[in-house]
Amino acid sequence: MLLWLILLLPLASFAVIGLFLLNRPRLASMVSAGTAVTTAILALAAIWKGNSVEPAAVFSWLRVSHLRIDFTPEWDRLAQLMTFVVTFVGALIHVYSLGYMKNDAGKARFFAYMSLFMFSMQGIVLAGNFVVMFVFWELVGLSSYLLIGFWYEKPGAAEAGKKALLVNKLGDFGFMVGILMVWSIFQTVDFQRLGEMAWLSVTGGNEMSAELKSWLMLMGLLLFCGVAGKSAQLPLHVWLPDAMEGPTPVSALIHAATMVAAGVYMLCRIFFFLAWIPDVLTVIAWVGGATALFAALCAVAQDDIKRVLAYSTMSQLGLMVMGVGLGGPAPAMFHLTTHAFFKALLFLAAGSVLVALHHEQNIWRMGGLRAKLPVTFLAFLAGMLALSGVPGLSGFFSKDEILMVAFARDKVLFGVGTAVSFLTAFYMTRLMAAVFAGRARSEAADHARETPAVMLMPLVILALLSVAAGYSFLGVKDALRDFAGFASAAQAGHSPLAFWILAGVPFAGIAAGWLMYRDVSRNDALACRAPLLHRLLAGRLWFDELYDALVRHGQGGLTTVLNWFDTWVVDCCGVKGVSLSTMCLGNLLRCFHSGNLQTYLIYLSLALVILIFWKLALF
Amino acid sequence: MIAANDCLLMSGALFALGVAGVILRRNILVQLMSLEMILNAANLALAGFSRAHGNLDGQVMVFFIITVAAAEVAVGLAIVVILFRLKKTAHVHELAGLKL
Numbered sequence: 001m002l003l004w005l006i007l008l009l010p011l012a013s014f015a016v017i018g019l020f021l022l023n024r025p026r027l028a029s030m031v032s033a034g035t036a037v038t039t040a041i042l043a044l045a046a047i048w049k050g051n052s053v054e055p056a057a058v059f060s061w062l063r064v065s066h067l068r069i070d071f072t073p074e075w076d077r078l079a080q081l082m083t084f085v086v087t088f089v090g091a092l093i094h095v096y097s098l099g100y101m102k103n104d105a106g107k108a109r110f111f112a113y114m115s116l117f118m119f120s121m122q123g124i125v126l127a128g129n130f131v132v133m134f135v136f137w138e139l140v141g142l143s144s145y146l147l148i149g150f151w152y153e154k155p156g157a158a159e160a161g162k163k164a165l166l167v168n169k170l171g172d173f174g175f176m177v178g179i180l181m182v183w184s185i186f187q188t189v190d191f192q193r194l195g196e197m198a199w200l201s202v203t204g205g206n207e208m209s210a211e212l213k214s215w216l217m218l219m220g221l222l223l224f225c226g227v228a229g230k231s232a233q234l235p236l237h238v239w240l241p242d243a244m245e246g247p248t249p250v251s252a253l254i255h256a257a258t259m260v261a262a263g264v265y266m267l268c269r270i271f272f273f274l275a276w277i278p279d280v281l282t283v284i285a286w287v288g289g290a291t292a293l294f295a296a297l298c299a300v301a302q303d304d305i306k307r308v309l310a311y312s313t314m315s316q317l318g319l320m321v322m323g324v325g326l327g328g329p330a331p332a333m334f335h336l337t338t339h340a341f342f343k344a345l346l347f348l349a350a351g352s353v354l355v356a357l358h359h360e361q362n363i364w365r366m367g368g369l370r371a372k373l374p375v376t377f378l379a380f381l382a383g384m385l386a387l388s389g390v391p392g393l394s395g396f397f398s399k400d401e402i403l404m405v406a407f408a409r410d411k412v413l414f415g416v417g418t419a420v421s422f423l424t425a426f427y428m429t430r431l432m433a434a435v436f437a438g439r440a441r442s443e444a445a446d447h448a449r450e451t452p453a454v455m456l457m458p459l460v461i462l463a464l465l466s467v468a469a470g471y472s473f474l475g476v477k478d479a480l481r482d483f484a485g486f487a488s489a490a491q492a493g494h495s496p497l498a499f500w501i502l503a504g505v506p507f508a509g510i511a512a513g514w515l516m517y518r519d520v521s522r523n524d525a526l527a528c529r530a531p532l533l534h535r536l537l538a539g540r541l542w543f544d545e546l547y548d549a550l551v552r553h554g555q556g557g558l559t560t561v562l563n564w565f566d567t568w569v570v571d572c573c574g575v576k577g578v579s580l581s582t583m584c585l586g587n588l589l590r591c592f593h594s595g596n597l598q599t600y601l602i603y604l605s606l607a608l609v610i611l612i613f614w615k616l617a618l619f
Numbered sequence: 620m621i622a623a624n625d626c627l628l629m630s631g632a633l634f635a636l637g638v639a640g641v642i643l644r645r646n647i648l649v650q651l652m653s654l655e656m657i658l659n660a661a662n663l664a665l666a667g668f669s670r671a672h673g674n675l676d677g678q679v680m681v682f683f684i685i686t687v688a689a690a691e692v693a694v695g696l697a698i699v700v701i702l703f704r705l706k707k708t709a710h711v712h713e714l715a716g717l718k719l
Contacts, residue, residue: 605642
């Protein structure tokens with residue numbers, strides 16, 4: 001019952017707002033935020049009860065021969081942790097949105113979409129089988145699309161929404177085919193039953209035929225396609241930076257804390273059977289590592305405060321995916337949780353800056369905000385330090401765990417992780433220096449005033465969590481350490497060498513950043529010193545241009561060929577050929593029908609003569 | 620003594636002549652006459668067979684046919700006369716009023 005409430009309350013809120021309250025924005029926002037807070041409280045209660053929560057009623061959704069899809073909320077430790085993140089961060093961001101969206105014309109619509117998103121996201125978390133998860137997966141994509149394109153009158157926002165939907169659809173297609181393969185190989189899509197099977201086949205000798213092995217590998221890679229789309233991993237990452245066109249609370253909730261983490265959550269959920277296809281795990285690890293490094297490099301050269309954070313999100317997601325790929329789902333989930341806190345915090349603080357500066361997003365037109373926005377500054381500082389992985393804050397603990405696994409399994413990826421860590425500290429220092437240090441570099445920055453308390457309160461709570469979430473007394477750190485699904489992944493040993501490297505790297509990054517961007521002018525210091533490198537990174541290695549060219553020339557060429565085929569082969573030979581030959585034959589036969597009785601008589605007599613001679617010849 | 624074969628040959632020749640007349644001539648009156656020849660070719664064949672088999676059924680049949688043919692010719696000739704009055708011609712190519 002409790003679980004159903006957690007899942008369905010936001011849906012009810014969405015329905016009520018969508019049906020009755022679209023013209024009453026104040027009430028609508030109150031309903032939505034109230035629901036989010038209530039859901040968070042209910043979720044805390046359910047987590048408090050833990051596994052002793054009474055099993056929710058099973059709702060059988062689909063039953064076709066022996067395909068059975070039940071709608072059973074999954075309530076293990078993994079789901080509990082993720083529920084906590086989703087509902088808690090979600091509630092804080094709803095409260096923040098009350099301030100951020102205060103005077104927006106589409107406020108009611110915004111809160112309706114937010115409720116829809118909360119419902120869909122909670123659905124993913126509680127899904128007990130692939131099909132249900134896929135349904136909510138798509139719902140999340142839909143609400144993401146709606147919220148990115150929330151200010152649809154801006155062409156950029158509408159475009160970004162479309163791009164996000166299309167790129168996600170690409171990944172989801174792979175995911176769907178992967179699910180079909182799971183069904184065809186195992187005859188079930190239920191996580192628990194798959195888990196039992198995986199357990200059996202691992203203990204039962206592990207004798208797999210080469211053919212089955214390659215099928216499993218294909219299946220794993222297809223499932224990972226969905227993850228790559230949703231969590232913005234390397235080939236399918238292009239939508240995330242553009243998604244920043246949406247309102248900032250949306251960026252914080254959907255494109256930093258929860259939805260993009262859904263991919264990582266899904267990887268952890270199915271880790272038990274990814275674990276017996278090691279090749280797939282290797283691919284996942286390398287894709288994650290490459291994404292982390294690529295995004296961290298791009299973040300160094302962005303001018304838009306939200307885009308820097310977006311690339312940072314991508315980079316951290318890459319780290320998490322790498323963690324799962326290296327056989328460490330528990331550290332990945334830990335990092336997901338702490339990252340949800342400090343990245344939501346950073347986005348909300350950035351939103352606070354944007355409100356104070358009347359939506360000026362270019363960091364080179366900010367500056368000197370430390371004194372003018374003290375609370376925002378402190379919150380941002382906490383988030384920045386946590387993200388950079390400075391020892392003592394949550395980000396350090398979680399990143400440390402992932403990189404410890406990397407150190408034990410793959411030294412190259414450990415190097416990648418360390419580089420990412422350095423770059424993270426570097427670009428965050430650059431961001432801090434440009435936004436908060438120095439003198440104001442625009443009129444808006446000069447007249448900035450601190451934002452209202454309703455927006456600052458979530459900042460403070462998130463800042464406290466960002467600092468403290470790494471310590472074991474909060475229970476996040478060890479939540480999944482002995483989780484049954486992860487038992488097969490042996491814990492990596494602790495290495496003092498790696499520890500000291502990881503503790504030192506953030507400081508090095510911060511120092512390097514500070515040296516480079518200490519005296520901020522209107523221009524990017526990197527652009528002055530290494531213009532070529534800056535252009536390469538600011539252009540994000542021209543991925544968008546590459547895709548554009550691919551679509552234009554690849555797809556364009558294909559359509560030209562198909563058009564030719566359609567015009568000449570189908571239309572000319574097929575359609576017109578049939579009609580033309582019928583017409584010719586008709587014209588030919590028309591010659592015999594002269595309408596002259598005597599001609600007919602000639603045919604008749606000729607036929608008679610032929611018949612007689614034929615008859616005679618036969619005898 | 621006239622053999623059955625001679626009768627049949629004569630009948631075939633009459634039939635062929637009749638058909639040729641209908642096909643080749645353009646005057647509707649002559650075509651009608653040629654039709655009568657075809658009819659009489661059949662009559663002749665019937666009479667020949669009747670004689671060859673020693674059975675009078677065929678000859679009875681011929682009488683019936685001649686009677687019916689007389690009626691039919693009366694109707695046909697009437698039509699031709701009226702057509703000629705209307706169209707002022709007996710040429711079949713100009714009498715194509717029923718053609719679609």
